[in-house]
Amino acid sequence: MPATMNPTTSRIQVRPATEKEGRKDYISIRDFNFYYGAKKALESISLDVPERRVVAFIGPSGCGKSTLLRNLNRMNDLVDGIRHEGDITINGRSIYDPGLEVISLRRRVGMVFQKSNPFPKSIYENVVYALRVMGVRDRAILDEACETSLRKAALWDEVKDRLQDSALGLSGGQMQRLCIARAIANRPEILLMDEPCSALDPIATGKIEELIHELKEQFTIVIVTHSMQQAARVSDRTAFFYLGKLIEYDTTEKIFMNPSQAQTEAYISGRFG
Amino acid sequence: MANSPSDSATPKGEPWVWFTSLGLIVGLTMVVGLLGLVMVNGFAVFWAPEVPTVKLVDGTTHIGQLAQRRIRPGSPASDPRYERQYQVGLREVNGGSYVWVDEKKISQESIEPAVLGLERMENGPAFVVPVALVDSQGIRIPAGEGKFFPALEAEVRHAGEIREQLNDINRGQIGEVNAEMESLRIAQRRAEDRREPTQAIVERLAKLDARFAELKAAGDKVAAGISATRLEVRDASGRALTLPVASLVRAWEPNRMTFGQRVGLFFGRLREFLLDEPREANTEGGLMPAIFGTLVMTVFMSLLVTPFGVIAAIYLREYAKDGPVLRAVRICVNNLAGVPSIVFGVFGLGFFVYVLGGSLDRIFFADQLKYNNNTPVLGTGGLLWCSLTLALMTLPVVIVATEEALSAVPRGMREASLAAGASKWQTIRDILLPASAPGILTGVILAMARGAGEVAPLMLVGVVKLAPTLPVDGLAPFLHLDRKFMHLGFHIFDLGFQSPDSDAARPMVFATTLLLIVLVVCLNLGAITIRNRLRARFKGASF
Numbered sequence: 035m036p037a038t039m040n041p042t043t044s045r046i047q048v049r050p051a052t053e054k055e056g057r058k059d060y061i062s063i064r065d066f067n068f069y070y071g072a073k074k075a076l077e078s079i080s081l082d083v084p085e086r087r088v089v090a091f092i093g094p095s096g097c098g099k100s101t102l103l104r105n106l107n108r109m110n111d112l113v114d115g116i117r118h119e120g121d122i123t124i125n126g127r128s129i130y131d132p133g134l135e136v137i138s139l140r141r142r143v144g145m146v147f148q149k150s151n152p153f154p155k156s157i158y159e160n161v162v163y164a165l166r167v168m169g170v171r172d173r174a175i176l177d178e179a180c181e182t183s184l185r186k187a188a189l190w191d192e193v194k195d196r197l198q199d200s201a202l203g204l205s206g207g208q209m210q211r212l213c214i215a216r217a218i219a220n221r222p223e224i225l226l227m228d229e230p231c232s233a234l235d236p237i238a239t240g241k242i243e244e245l246i247h248e249l250k251e252q253f254t255i256v257i258v259t260h261s262m263q264q265a266a267r268v269s270d271r272t273a274f275f276y277l278g279k280l281i282e283y284d285t286t287e288k289i290f291m292n293p294s295q296a297q298t299e300a301y302i303s304g305r306f307g
Numbered sequence: 308m309a310n311s312p313s314d315s316a317t318p319k320g321e322p323w324v325w326f327t328s329l330g331l332i333v334g335l336t337m338v339v340g341l342l343g344l345v346m347v348n349g350f351a352v353f354w355a356p357e358v359p360t361v362k363l364v365d366g367t368t369h370i371g372q373l374a375q376r377r378i379r380p381g382s383p384a385s386d387p388r389y390e391r392q393y394q395v396g397l398r399e400v401n402g403g404s405y406v407w408v409d410e411k412k413i414s415q416e417s418i419e420p421a422v423l424g425l426e427r428m429e430n431g432p433a434f435v436v437p438v439a440l441v442d443s444q445g446i447r448i449p450a451g452e453g454k455f456f457p458a459l460e461a462e463v464r465h466a467g468e469i470r471e472q473l474n475d476i477n478r479g480q481i482g483e484v485n486a487e488m489e490s491l492r493i494a495q496r497r498a499e500d501r502r503e504p505t506q507a508i509v510e511r512l513a514k515l516d517a518r519f520a521e522l523k524a525a526g527d528k529v530a531a532g533i534s535a536t537r538l539e540v541r542d543a544s545g546r547a548l549t550l551p552v553a554s555l556v557r558a559w560e561p562n563r564m565t566f567g568q569r570v571g572l573f574f575g576r577l578r579e580f581l582l583d584e585p586r587e588a589n590t591e592g593g594l595m596p597a598i599f600g601t602l603v604m605t606v607f608m609s610l611l612v613t614p615f616g617v618i619a620a621i622y623l624r625e626y627a628k629d630g631p632v633l634r635a636v637r638i639c640v641n642n643l644a645g646v647p648s649i650v651f652g653v654f655g656l657g658f659f660v661y662v663l664g665g666s667l668d669r670i671f672f673a674d675q676l677k678y679n680n681n682t683p684v685l686g687t688g689g690l691l692w693c694s695l696t697l698a699l700m701t702l703p704v705v706i707v708a709t710e711e712a713l714s715a716v717p718r719g720m721r722e723a724s725l726a727a728g729a730s731k732w733q734t735i736r737d738i739l740l741p742a743s744a745p746g747i748l749t750g751v752i753l754a755m756a757r758g759a760g761e762v763a764p765l766m767l768v769g770v771v772k773l774a775p776t777l778p779v780d781g782l783a784p785f786l787h788l789d790r791k792f793m794h795l796g797f798h799i800f801d802l803g804f805q806s807p808d809s810d811a812a813r814p815m816v817f818a819t820t821l822l823l824i825v826l827v828v829c830l831n832l833g834a835i836t837i838r839n840r841l842r843a844r845f846k847g848a849s850f
């Protein structure tokens with residue numbers, strides 16, 4: 035549990051790594067270059083995300099954190115004129131394998147966006163959307179998934195009496211937790227979170243961080259965050275990016291206590307960014 | 308002092324506020340003026356004013372309702388001379404329903420309480436001085452007696468009831484029998500041609516013949532009840548005339564009525580206008596078939612144009628790859644919206660009616676063509692082709708609106724759906740279409756507004772001056788897409804420019820215009836209500 039949630043505190047608490055060992059290179063990124071048209075957004079990135087661990091991406095704005103994250107579930111395919119070099123594998127299989135359908139990839143890799151984006155449907159329908167598009171019809175399964183996901187996202191108590199109301203009537207923070215519930219409803223193997231707490235108050239943030247700890251038992255999580263405290267609290271490993279390059283990637287403890295790169299040190303201590 | 312600080316502090320944009328608001332005022336004035344003119348003239352048709360008796364210096368007398376007053380053409384502007392137009396009615400006697408009277412030549416104008424206004428089945432209205440009501444036994448009720456007008460009203464009502472019964476038998480029941488006989492005869496000819504047994508058909512035909520005779524007899528019996536009572540009257544010049552009450556539609560006493568009675572008459576006429584069928588080359592009676600035709604056509608057109616437009620827009624916006632071809636298609640679609648409507652009419656006639664209808668006839672109605680003197684079924688103008696032509700004409704409106712609505716859906720929503728593992732089609736169906744429904748409906752509203760008021764193309768592909776049947780009735784298959792129909796827009800054109808008596812048609816032109824405007828507004832209001840409901844559901848999407 036985080037000892038403090040005050041973002042202005044200078045004390046950074048690092049969590050000890052969990053005992054359970056999984057595959058070390060569950061997500062493996064190799065010599066990855068990425069271009070938006072002529073603009074090179076990522077430059078020869080190589081990093082491994084271990085199974086059932088939390089990896090945090092940190093770095094100044096515009097350094098390519100979201101771009102890399104969105105490549106893990108091929109969300110960038112929607113953008114015109116993109117190009118990549120190198121490869122990304124999940125559990126040993128390339129995500130660019132022509133035999134792998136993007137849809138099945140995205141079912142295994144859930145995503146929570148920075149800006150909450152609920153559908154103009156009821157709260158219930160929002161949560162079970164991923165199951166519905168998979169063709170699940172059974173009411174009992176849907177109800178069950180809805181309740182578990184909402185509970186995990188720490189939203190159940192607030193909305194259990196109005197599941198059929200429009201999701202657009204929720205507050206900004208509630209909407210974000212709803213989006214998290216939606217992303218985990220179909221139990222993906224990997225959860226990508228792009229600054230999931232930027233619109234939340236400290237209490238909701240705390241709940242979501244707790245949720246991340248719980249989800250780690252089953253899921254592999256990659257989280258982009260601008261909050262050093264958050265990265266330190268929730269992640270096992272941290273990657274620091276700068277101008278499209280991976281500057282340093284190591285255990286969170288190492289990054290925050292004893293970084294090997296001067297740039298990392300400078301960023302963490304708030305001397306630039 | 309010209310360059311005082313206060314001068315230079317005057318906001319530079321100020322004159323433009325006036326200029327732009329002036330534009331708005333001009334626009335508003337024109338719209339309000341148009342609506343006002345149409346409303347005043349349109350409602351005046353149903354109002355019964357007092358009817359003066361006008362004596363002229365040359366000794367002639369007119370009894371009539373003031374229709375309009377204007378400056379005599381050619382009279383000097385400094386000393387304008389006015390003339391008045393009276394609707395005097397009695398077309399068969401006066402040679403026309405309207406007379407112009409020079410105001411200077413009027414020697415006396417009086418309101419005679421005895422004057423009677425009559426609406427008739429033929430020859431337009433009449434304004435007369437009643438003398439007596441004479442029934443078939445020769446019993447007279449003189450006009451001076453108190454029971455004269457109630458008796459006349461009762462007779463007129465009775466005549467109306469009989470007309471209704473006859474109409475029901477002749478048009479309704481006999482019509483049904485005729486329709487079935489028609490198709491049986493075709494079947495019979497076909498069976499004979501193929502040397503198949505015709506026994507059953509002949510038997511059925513005989514039964515129908517018997518039914519026909521039965522109905523005919525019933526009709527004759529009703530017709531026997533037609534009152535032989537006559538109304539003796541004098542016209543303005545004192546000539547005695549006799550009018551059979553069976554030919555009267557309505558009688559009123561314009562100079563004795565209370566205000567309440569006038570209001571009652573107003574609504575009675577309005578009701579007739581909305582619910583009855585036209586009489587006298589459409590210049591009198593109601594417009595029910597035209598209202599109905601316009602409604603059915605517009606709704607059917609919307610049902611056709613919405614799916615086509617939405618599907619096309621989905622392809623253009625979501626699936627088609629951006630490039631010169633797509634841009635060219637977009638430009639073409641937008642240009643299609645600017646093509647004059649008559650061009651669509653010509654296309655509808657050439658392609659839908661002749662090519663498409665003709666081929667369908669040859670494929671599905673070959674028997675009808677062969678055994679019914681080559682009478683086309685779909686190969687002639689009709690509701691289906693009208694709706695299709697207008698659907699084609701309004702397609703760009705729906706496509707453009709749908710494309711815009713689709714692109715206005717926040718990107719996050721699209722991404723969330725795809726990230727949840729939905730396919731592109733699932734995203735379109737479950738997320739994009741519901742979210743863009745209000746925008747799509749806006750397009751449909753615009754399409755309906757344009758389609759409902761369109762006349763030119765319809766004249767080529769199936770609108771007629773007088774349709775014997777409605778496009779929807781109790782005969783299977785209930786919705787008759789092949790039938791010709793009446794339309795308010797065409798009705799206005801027909802009344803205003805094709806009518807033998809343009810003076811008599813003028814008030815109806817205004818009334819019909821008013822009705823068309825009201826109808827379009829109602830259709831739009833309905834669609835706007837639906838759209839606002841949808842909008843309310845998505846409110847808060849951008850917090």
Ligand SMILES: Nc1ncnc2c1ncn2[C@@H]1O[C@H](COP(=O)(O)OP(=O)(O)OP(=O)(O)O)[C@@H](O)[C@H]1O
Nearest residue numbers: 070073075093094095096097098099100101102113
């Ligand atoms: N759709 C796009 N088309 C072109 N360039 C893009 C696009 N999205 C991002 N970029 C560029 O790629 C670079 C990396 O962007 P990215 O969104 O990954 O940054 P980030 O690290 O997530 O920043 P932030 O912390 O502000 O979210 C930026 O320079 C950005 O301008």
Ligand SMILES: [Mg+2]
Nearest residue numbers: 099100101228
């Ligand atoms: Mg980002």
